[in-house]
Every structure is written in C-alpha cells, then in structure tokens.
Amino acid sequence: MKELAFSEKYKIKINDFDLKQTLECGQCFRYKRLEQNSYILIAQNRVLKIEQDQNQFTFYTTKQDFHEIWEEYFDLKKDYKAIKNSLAIKDKYLKKAVEEKGGIRIIKQDPWETLISFILSQTKQIPHIMALVEALSNAYGDYLGSFRGNDYYSFPDYKRLKDVHEEAYRGLKTGFRAAYIHDAVKRANENLLDLEALRKEDTSYIRQELKKIKGVGDKIADCVLLFAYSRTEVFPTDVWIKRLMAHFYGIEEKDTAHISRFAEEYFGELGGYAQQYLFYYGRDNKLGK
DNA sequence: GACCAGGGTAACT
C-alpha cells in the first residue's frame, strides 16, 4: 500500500478550460471527482490530482511534469477561443453549446486505452463504461497507489493482456465485448496492429486498420481518431449525435454514414470540436429526448 | 417486464 501524498504543486492560469467539462464530457473514463472542482485522473501510468478555481488551476505535480506531460495531454497550448468563435457564428445551437460547454478540451489519450475503452462502450451507459474500464485496470494493471481509501491501477497494455482468456473478460461482466477485447489483444501481440506506427498515417488508413479488429466499426474507430490521434476533423456518430442532428438540423437519417457526410460538409475541419460541444450540451440538457 | 444504453455483425431482402 502506498498512500499518494500529492505534495508537489504547480499553479497556473489557463483560459477556455474547465476541468469538470473536459473530464465529464464523455471523452475519457478514468477520473474521480473528489470535491466540486477537484478531480483525480488516471492517465499516462500516473495518478494526477487537479483543482480548479475560476481560471486558476493547481496541478499536483512538478512544473516539469506539467510542461512535459499534462500541457500536451490536455491540449492546453491550442487557441480554443478561435475555434469556438468559428463554430458559434454558424448557428444558434452551436452558439449555445459553445457558450455553455466552452471549457472542453479534446484530450490526447493513449490509443490502446482509448480503443479498448470504446470497444467496451458499445450499448453501455457512461457510468457502466467507467466501471468496466476500472475493473479491467484493477484486474490487470499496475498498482499506482492509494488515496482516501481508493486504490488506483494503470490501464493494462496489450503485452500484459497477452495470455488472458476470453472467459476472464466475461468474468468482468464485459458480455459480448469479451471476444472483441480478446481479438484486439491478439492482433496487437501478433504485430497485426501497431497503434504507435499508425500515428503518422492518413486518417482513412487508420480507420481502415482499426476496423479490422472484431467489434470495431466506424464509431469506435472515429473515437480513437479524435480522442487519441487528435484527428479533430473526425465526427463520431453515436445514438446521441443521431438524435441531436435530427433535433437541431432536421437530419432524419438512420444511416450514420449519411450523417458523417453532412457533418464533414457543414463543420469541415472543426467536426470533432463541434461533435464534443454538441454531444455534451445535448446530453447534459437531455435534448432530442 | 419492456426498453434502452457514446455499436457492430451477420443474415437477410
């Protein structure tokens, strides 16, 4: 047992950044809220504590770690003001979404963790996804430390999962997704899937390669492209987005490919940002029923 | 007990 002290502190002012919005908008699953504006995040094989007071942030780590790891991870160098202005002038829904959820940053997560997390996400609600990712980490990840009675484990990489049987994943209540996880692990260990090598490839090629994994279709591939590979033009289309596109823009399509084409046309290079603002705004306000 | 959840696949027209 190792109690995490969080004795290091680095304070910094950041604009267009909201901790709650960035963590709870549905892009990541490994955080724990401590108090109103205080969170634990597990990422990069570390446990990070962060606090926010207005535009003043406290990262419980060294200045060096902040600049080498977390500034990039939270995409804090980018000018989101310009992005939000471009979107807000397009229509009243984007204007509202950007006004209300303008503190979202698209974080740069690990591709493997993102891939497995979104495989687990299918037909699951966000709290269930978080529970499954946590169960997988607790079972196979490295122990990182404890804080206030909670133990934290890293997300297990594909090498760590090499000899895990499909039945073991079923034991974690992953259901039919167990076979998909097993296939992804197998492909990674057989060098049929190299997520680091894919970083430099074209978006369409990455999508094509990801879809070779069982249980990975357009939506999950697009989530990996947006949340791990920073392909910010990509517009993942899920059940919420389908409903919201009908509600906002009258796009009554069942086929996600049609919605993606509309999004590509309408949002252009800012598709990924638009998707996150609209998704979180719509879901938080229960719009589109 | 029916219905749905940040989907995808296979088997149909």
Next chain:
DNA sequence: AGTTACCATGGT
C-alpha cells in the same frame, strides 16, 4: 444499398 435480429449486462 437498406433493414433487422441478436449480442450480455445493468438500470429505469
């Protein structure tokens, strides 16, 4: 190319 049943589990 466009539907539909089904997949496993947990929550209303």
